Amino acid sequence: MTGISRDILMAVAASREIRDGETAFIGTGLPMVAAYLAKATHAPTVSLVFESGIIDPAPIELASGVGDYKLVYGSTKVAGTFYALSLLQQGKVDIGFLGTAEIDAFGNLNSTVIGDYRKPKVRLPGSGGANDIASMAKRFVIIARADRKRFVEKLNYLTTPGFLDGPGAREAAGLPGAGPVKVITDLGILGFDPHTKRMRLEETFPGIKAEDVQDAIGFRLEAYSRAKPAIPPTSVQIELLTRKIDPTGMYIKDFQV
């Protein structure tokens, strides 16, 4: 099992977060294949929304991004970016997925700068819809490879709210969504302690020990006595991902036949 693709483990874990009947806000990359895997298996009636303004599409080929015309095919509505984002503020979106350059123990994200804001060492692309999804989707999931440079004690810039500085902070800021529920890494799945709102290890992928995860994280994870091995992907899920949804390896990049 050690030879299994990390991208497949992450995509399958992400797809399991989507429940049937929900509305999911989806971006480019693993969330897109995870959403189509969920739709093809346990969540056939999930509605997908993309920030480019595409609502509930039925593409016949995998899109290279949310702006790709392949993603417009079969949609029930095309609109603009305002329309898609307004669904978040209205509370119509159950779940969103985000990537990040940096993440802290409270699930706050940085996709803006490394270094000083006004004279950065590295200028990153900026929030885009990430802040809006994290603020206003009912819940959200972060997908990020475990790395001490990414999982940091202190962010260079807080672009996107997790639990901000701890319990009660989201409510005080008036953020309507409940915040992050999972952080899916290539080593395992992290969640948040319900009292401290800090990150903890909940599930490990095959061949990975709890110490391996802590070693790849730049802050102390909360203790959690009920951490367990993640459910391995089924052969049906692997088949769907690698033959139907992403046969050319656009997002599932490390799959060996």
Next chain:
Amino acid sequence: MARSKLVSLDEAVASVHDGMSITAGGFAHSHQPMGFFRALMRTGVKDLTIMGVAECWVAEWLAAAGMLRRAYFSNFMFEGFGRCRRFSEGIENGTIEAEDHSHFGMVMRFMAAGLGLPFMPMRSQAGTDIMNVRGFENPSDKAQMFRSPFDGEMLSLISPLNPDIAVIHAARADELGNVELYGTTSVIEEQVRAAATVIVTVEEIVSTDEIRRNPQATLIPGMMVDKLVHLPYGAFPLGIYGYYEYDNAALAEYYEASRSPKTTRLWLDKWVHGIKSHWDYLDAHGASRLLSRRTDPHLGYKYDIPEEVAI
């Protein structure tokens, strides 16, 4: 009878002066007004401010040409490629000043301007450095927290942004400037309402009767448009839904060139300054290149003819 809005590309470009603020339509590699901006880049206009959401190629090219001074924006990156290098390095070396927003934050600033309101209330951006860390704007001039007088809930209020000029590339229009665009429409409706002057370039000019046949397809009514330019392939090397896909090789050529200021300059010399007109630009690519990017009317994207039977 209402006046025709049709002007030449040069006349439209002459609306832009040093120090103006600009916003442009488009998202990812779709319907950004690249033909207009190639012409603008030949004029040497400088010290521009971009007020942008997703017009990454416009921001990057203005930065590459040294024309950009400030950016109010939410996200500029190249889908499938990566960072907008000239734009990002401009911020890193201090030649471009940045003021960050979420997408919704930028859209709400346009919305406030377009509705003639002093602010819009919203529920994102709160609690983050987007509100707390100063760019070139005083944080309290940008957004403030506010308790709703009706239900006591905390909201953030965001102030308006009025661009001097909005530049839009769309599918079709009549001479009066009634504009149709198919597929996703990015932030065009909000940008057009917020801007003082609206310039639209289109693939096709059609009769007003043709517009009246399907009024639901009209994204912008003519009363909102100041200048209209007939500019076939005006989004190229990007795409426009229902007409053509972006040209990956042309985008990759720029992206490779953008790795250094020197190679960027060579690219600008070849594809912007070395070309006299929009027609010359299209000729430089050639009919085969342009026609091979046409989209299938049913699929909405390019139908891939199997290799063994392709020309």
